[in-house]
Amino acid sequence: MNARNAQADAGFVRIDRLTKRFDDVAAVDNVSIEIAKGEIFALLGSSGCGKSTLLRMLAGFETPSEGTIYLEGQPVSAMQPYNRPINMMFQSYALFPHLTVWDNIAFGLKREGMPKAQIEERVEEMLRIVQLKKFVKRKPHQLSGGQQQRVALARALAKRPKLLLLDEPLGALDAKLREETQMELKNIIKNVGVTCVLVTHDQDEAMTMADRIAIMSEGRFRQVGLPFEIYETPNCRFVADFIGKVNLFDGALTEDAPDYCVVTTPEGVFYVNHGVTGTEGMDVTVAVRPEKIGLSSSAPTDTSRNAVTGTIVTNSYYGSASIYHVQLATGKRVLVSCEHSSRHDEHFQRDDPVWLCWEPESLVVLRS
Amino acid sequence: MSAVTRIVGDLRQGWGRYTVIGVPYLFLIVLFTIPFLVVLRLSFSQADGASFADLTSYTDGILHIQIKLANYIYLATDDLYAETYLSSLKFAAINTGLCLFIGYPFAYFMVRSPVSMRPALLMLVSLPFWTSFLLRVYAWQGLLDDEGIINGLLMWVGIIEEPIQMLRTSFSLIVGMVYTYLPFMILPLYSNLVKMDMRLLEAAKDLGCGPLKAFWLITVPLSKNGIIAGSMLVFIPSVGEYVIPTLLGGPDNLMIGRVLWDEFFANNDWPMASSVAVTMVLLILAPLVIFNRYQSQTGGDR
Ligand SMILES: Nc1ncnc2c1ncn2[C@@H]1O[C@H](COP(=O)(O)OP(=O)(O)OP(=O)(O)O)[C@@H](O)[C@H]1O
Ligand SMILES: [Mg+2]
Numbered sequence: 060m061n062a063r064n065a066q067a068d069a070g071f072v073r074i075d076r077l078t079k080r081f082d083d084v085a086a087v088d089n090v091s092i093e094i095a096k097g098e099i100f101a102l103l104g105s106s107g108c109g110k111s112t113l114l115r116m117l118a119g120f121e122t123p124s125e126g127t128i129y130l131e132g133q134p135v136s137a138m139q140p141y142n143r144p145i146n147m148m149f150q151s152y153a154l155f156p157h158l159t160v161w162d163n164i165a166f167g168l169k170r171e172g173m174p175k176a177q178i179e180e181r182v183e184e185m186l187r188i189v190q191l192k193k194f195v196k197r198k199p200h201q202l203s204g205g206q207q208q209r210v211a212l213a214r215a216l217a218k219r220p221k222l223l224l225l226d227e228p229l230g231a232l233d234a235k236l237r238e239e240t241q242m243e244l245k246n247i248i249k250n251v252g253v254t255c256v257l258v259t260h261d262q263d264e265a266m267t268m269a270d271r272i273a274i275m276s277e278g279r280f281r282q283v284g285l286p287f288e289i290y291e292t293p294n295c296r297f298v299a300d301f302i303g304k305v306n307l308f309d310g311a312l313t314e315d316a317p318d319y320c321v322v323t324t325p326e327g328v329f330y331v332n333h334g335v336t337g338t339e340g341m342d343v344t345v346a347v348r349p350e351k352i353g354l355s356s357s358a359p360t361d362t363s364r365n366a367v368t369g370t371i372v373t374n375s376y377y378g379s380a381s382i383y384h385v386q387l388a389t390g391k392r393v394l395v396s397c398e399h400s401s402r403h404d405e406h407f408q409r410d411d412p413v414w415l416c417w418e419p420e421s422l423v424v425l426r427s
Numbered sequence: 428m429s430a431v432t433r434i435v436g437d438l439r440q441g442w443g444r445y446t447v448i449g450v451p452y453l454f455l456i457v458l459f460t461i462p463f464l465v466v467l468r469l470s471f472s473q474a475d476g477a478s479f480a481d482l483t484s485y486t487d488g489i490l491h492i493q494i495k496l497a498n499y500i501y502l503a504t505d506d507l508y509a510e511t512y513l514s515s516l517k518f519a520a521i522n523t524g525l526c527l528f529i530g531y532p533f534a535y536f537m538v539r540s541p542v543s544m545r546p547a548l549l550m551l552v553s554l555p556f557w558t559s560f561l562l563r564v565y566a567w568q569g570l571l572d573d574e575g576i577i578n579g580l581l582m583w584v585g586i587i588e589e590p591i592q593m594l595r596t597s598f599s600l601i602v603g604m605v606y607t608y609l610p611f612m613i614l615p616l617y618s619n620l621v622k623m624d625m626r627l628l629e630a631a632k633d634l635g636c637g638p639l640k641a642f643w644l645i646t647v648p649l650s651k652n653g654i655i656a657g658s659m660l661v662f663i664p665s666v667g668e669y670v671i672p673t674l675l676g677g678p679d680n681l682m683i684g685r686v687l688w689d690e691f692f693a694n695n696d697w698p699m700a701s702s703v704a705v706t707m708v709l710l711i712l713a714p715l716v717i718f719n720r721y722q723s724q725t726g727g728d729r
Contacts, residue, residue, distance in 0.1 A: 120629055140632045153630040157648045167634030218634065 068096030070132070071254055072117075072222060077126035079112050079278075086112040088278035089126075094271075099248060099255045101265040104275030105301075110258040111150075113275075114224050117256060118147045130221060141170075146220035150227045152211040154199040160186075160210050161195040167218045185213040188247055205236050212244065216251060223248065225257045229264060241267050262302055266290075274298050290348075295427045299346045306352075306393050308345045312424075315339050322424060325389045327367045332419040337426060344425040349396040351421035354383065354407060359416045366416040369393065371407045383407060385415060463708065470701035471495055479698070498702035508703070511681040512710060518597075518672075518682065519665040522604040523612075526661045527654065529605065530612035534653075535646075537613075538620040549617070552610050564603055564674050571599045571675070600676040604665055612657040619653025620646070655718075663711055683707050 072094040079087040086109040094100045102110045115121045117128060119140030128136045135143055146167070155163050164185050168178045186192045189209035199207055208228065215223055228244060229237045245268045248255050259265050265272050266286045273283045274297075282289060282298045293299035296307065310324030317334045322345050329345055337343070353359075359366050369385040372392065383395045393415060397404065407413055471494045472479040484491045502508045537548045555563060570576050571593040578590040593599050623646065631641035647654075669684030676682065683703065690700035 118629075118633060120632075139637075140629075141635045141637055145633075147630075147633050149626055149630055153624065153626040155627060155630070155645060157651075166631070170635035170640070214634070 069093055071096035071098075071130070072256075073129040073132075074117075075127045075129065077113070077116060077128065078124050079109075079116060079121055080124045085124075085278050087116065087123075090278070090280055091126075092273065092280065092283060094254060094256065096254055097252050098270045099245065099257060099268055101257045101259060101269030101272045102275055103259055103262060103265040103272050103301075105260060108275045109278040110260070110275055111226060112278075114147070114226055114256060114258050117222065118145060118224055119143050144218075144221040145224060146215040146218055146222075147224040147226065148211045148215040148228055151231045152199075152207050154207060154210055154214070156199055158198070159195065160191060160197050160199070160202070163199065163210055164213045164217050166214065171218065181217055185217050188216070188251070189213045204232050205240060208232065208240065212247065216247075216253065220253065223253045223255045225255060227259055228257065229259075229261075237261075237264070244268065274301060276301075292423055293346065293425065296344055296346075296425050299423070299425060304349050304394055304396075305346050306349065307425075308347075308391075310343060310345065312337055312339055312341050312343050319419070320424065326387050326391055327365065329365045329422060330363070330419040331422045331424055333424070335424050335426065341426070346423045346425055347417055347421055349382070349394040350398065352393070352395045352415050352417045354385075354395055354397060354405070354413050354415060356405065356407075356411070356413060358414055364416045364418060365422070366414055368412065368414055371409055371411045371413060374407060374409060376406070381406065385413060387415075463705075466701045466704055469698055470498060470705050472698055474696065474698055495698065498699050499706070501699070502702055502706055507681075508686070511683050511686050512707070514681040515666050515668075515683040515707075516710070518600065518604065518680070519662050519668075521601060522608060522665045523658050523662045525601065525605045526609050526612040527658060530609055530616055530657065531654075533609075534613050534616035534620055537617050538623070545621075552613050552617075555610065560607065561670065564607065564671055567599065567603050567606065567675055568594060571602070594675065595677040597677065597680055600672055600680050603671040603675040604668065607671060608661040608665060611660040615656040615660065616650065616653040619650050619656070623649055659715075666711055667707055 070093045074090060074092045074094075077087055077090045078085055088109075090113065092100075102113060104110050112121060116123050116136075119135075119138060123136055126136075127134050130144070135145070155166065158166065161182060164182045165178050168181055173181070186195065189212055191206065191209055191213065194202060194206060194210075199210065202210065208231070212228070215225075229240055232240060241264055257265070257269060269286065271283065272286055272289050274281045274289065276297055282294045284292075289298065289302055293302065293305075299305045299307065308322075308324040308326055308329070310322045310329075312320060312335060313323045313328070314321035315335055315337065318332070320331050320333070320335050322329050322331060322343055324345065331345065335343070367387055369387040372384040372386045374384075375382045378399075380399060381397045383397070385393045385395055387393060395415065468482065469479065472482060473493065473495050474480075480493065482493055484493070533552075537545060537552075540548060568575070572578070573590040573592060573594070575594070577593070578587075581587045582590065627645050627649070628641050631645045632638075636644060667684045667687070668682060669688055672680055672682040672685055673688075676685075687700055687703050687707070690696050690703055694700075
């Protein structure tokens, strides 16, 4: 579901000016956000930025210092965790070691006092969803990491929560299994249709799984948006640097029109095809992604493009692409990545002089 | 590596391993099996003044085996012994139950207290071991006596007029036993509970458990091994307890340890005393063996 279209369900989860302080240090600092029904919302940030704390406030394990959480318009901040229609899949799973897979999944249902037949039916359904039918009688320690992860998911989904919380759901898996599981997990969540808040510090995981991403640092949201928005139009240096690779040029705004602007940097004068709200002469940074830069051995004929010259410092060939480090006249190093869409692409060697050029629309001006 | 050095290496490794495993076995054999066999032999032999007749003798080409079963028959037929065994088991069970009842919350509290406070709490639990066990039990006499501190205090406050008899009753016996054995319950429980993953309780809460339910469904089953270890450590020695019943127990608190002492040193009937001891060991061993069998069948949970 595209979050933008779902007007009716837009404020399914509403977090209003939420703050959590530990000994006067704000782990979560005045965060407000609305999450739509059925959306997968990722909290992405480096270690210690407050992701888990925010998630634990949603689950009810931490009491907010300030602010309120609403679910379907009802405040839930005062509810005990065992009364909230919210379930969590814990980091490294927290499966009950003394119970079988079946009993782990049925645990929450039994607490509800659900009739036996219905419990069996529901557990069956969960086992089918996560494909664990063969393992019902096993204890958690008799399962592989990936299987444990699926039991944890089934246990969290069994109660049909209105909101599913995932804390580093794939953190305990090795890299290869992680990649496979990402899509599988996303499919399951989408099929079930549950609204989901996901915590991760792995940007690939956030990009592939989430409908929307919030980039967190020091307890605050730095940017919230669709994955491509975050990648293509970061709103600050921090986000640009945090997501993917980026080349940053510090300079000053020398011309500002409604539909274009010019930034002068020591490396060159760059044309950007969007306006900036700011005064001329202010310090700004321009960002350009490595794959947006083209390399050629001759000067570009199209003068509307931004172009600078440099020398290849390192070249790495990966088959589908090449990654170059290019040193500019000022000594600044620029990362360039060339996708090889044709066999006859030009290849460059160390010390080759090259032209770097990119479209005005590939640049983003960052004011902070 | 040549074959020879490999064999030597294997041998050396093997020896190392056998010594490591062997030490506890040696201990058990020297300190438990051999004494037990001596007692077992005594229990079947006939007292011959100060010495004991051999179980086997060989004269004129005939092997005589003399195994005296009278002691065991007497044990089985005399109600007093049966009663004493039962009473010992009863007191041991009450003691174990009370220790668990008091010790579990205690251990739980220790685990939940800040990490910085735990060493101090642990020291408090083991503090009684710093003075002699005998002295501590004597001290209870001073507390529980008719003219003791507790009665004195109660009368001074005016709650009672006459002293309540506490010493030499089942009450004082149980107080003394619980007091003595409590640390043996708390320490294994503590070391078990401290390993528990607190996130499991959060998970239980998340799935709809109130705190009590979570305790009952998660904490208790997961501390099963600690409960068993603590209960064994309390139950087994308290069955044969001698000092506490003697110093604090009443005349009608039959305990097998006292009977044992009387048979050995008052009646000087060593064979009888030995059969009492052997029977006691078997009584304790039987449930242990059954329990072990059951454990290995169901397989450890963790
Ligand atoms: N119970 C607590 N008491 C005191 N400080 C805490 C507590 N829990 C978290 N913090 C602090 O709050 C900040 C945010 O912690 P949090 O666990 O939310 O980080 P995180 O983003 O989940 O990091 P990670 O990716 O490492 O899990 C950290 O500085 C942490 O030290
Ligand atoms: Mg965390």
